[in-house]
Amino acid sequence: MKDGFIPLAAPVARLIEELSKLPGIGPKTAARLTYYLLRRPAPEATALAEAVLALKEKTILCSACQNIAEADPCPICASPERDRATLCVVEEPLDILALERTRKYRGLYHVLHGAISPLEGVGPEQLRIRELLSRLQGGQVKEVILATNPNLEGEATAMYLQRLLVPLGLRVTRLARGLPVGGDLEYADEVTLTRALEGRQEF
């Protein structure tokens, strides 16, 4: 049967189509969500619609750290309590959230918006590296923490940045790599175990 023959009201069909574009949502889930919204009171649907609109209209990139924010500079960059001598470089805005949850890091961030992945066509020029370098020109930052993911793309990005940053005379550090808390030694791969052995500490 062709789609055109299914007697679906046009607004319903439209929402199903839009929702099914979201990651992890197929046509079945999209239809379920659509009919759920249809049954809910109108204010609830309005609130969702407004939230979606505000997402694009009321967010900007912080001109300093490139994180998604409401204001420029973002609260982290603007905060007087933050240590301006350390800068933590991450791949995605969500990585900041993860680091902030630790409550252990008091410095600033820089979001690259991706990692070098030549095979997928992402080269250094697609990342916010130029912005990072111009930020470091001021000379306030003394240490750059490379917090890219511990996979091939993240390592490539970290090594690439290291080559650019070391000549600037900064302290360049990398997050430690090793065994995850709650993990199991027998399942660890050789690279992780090697790193864990190299980075062992006095106990």
Added chain:
Amino acid sequence: MPAPRVYRTEALVLRGMDLGEADRLLTLFTPRLGKLRALARGVRRPKSKLGGHLDVLCHSDLMLARGRNLDTITGAQARHGFPALRGDLLALGQALYVLELVDLFTAEGMENYSLFQLTLTTLERLPDAGGGETPLRYFELRLLEATGYRPQLYNCHVCRRPLEPQDNYFSPSGGVICPSCQAQEPFSHPLSLGVLKVLRHYLRAGYEEARGVRLTPSQARELKLVLGECLRYHGERDSRAGAFLERVKGLPSQG
């Protein structure tokens, strides 16, 4: 008898693409099943048991379960993670270039055992070369051979007459062209006799012998150009990792 639901293979991870919350869609290259795509579930979580064995550039023993569309990886044990390549930006760029070419020159489900072996041995050669490109040149030519694109090096690609020992021309579509046929191939460019001999030697000899050939800087450039044109013609696009590699070479040197 129905095909078994679970099967084992060794594989080299060529590419990985994030999918869903924590999954990755991997492109694998196997010795007996050729290139295939498979789903690795949950490997982006830090505590994933399989994650470290399934990163790009891992050579691993895998267990896969057949799925309706995609097979799912149920077990993985790394044989070799190539740590020497991962820890060096230049070598890593070279390795990614090798992986990209393999991906570009293979079709899913086509067995190519000799190419699998060639790829593994090339990756093992890269750290010893210390950034030198001989392993790459040797790989490029052998890759063309293993995928059916070996350039013609003994007879003129146009008139089929044996080549004279002189400077000739080269067309990326098929190989060497004698000076009298050159006008018929608009995209050909000059090929010196010295580099023609190097190409012939690389195809005849093993890597150890090929490595012994000393090239002048201009010969090295010419060899790289000739093979690069050939790969671009048959691969139908520029190598992205190749561009990255050139960028890395332009970075300020370490230390």
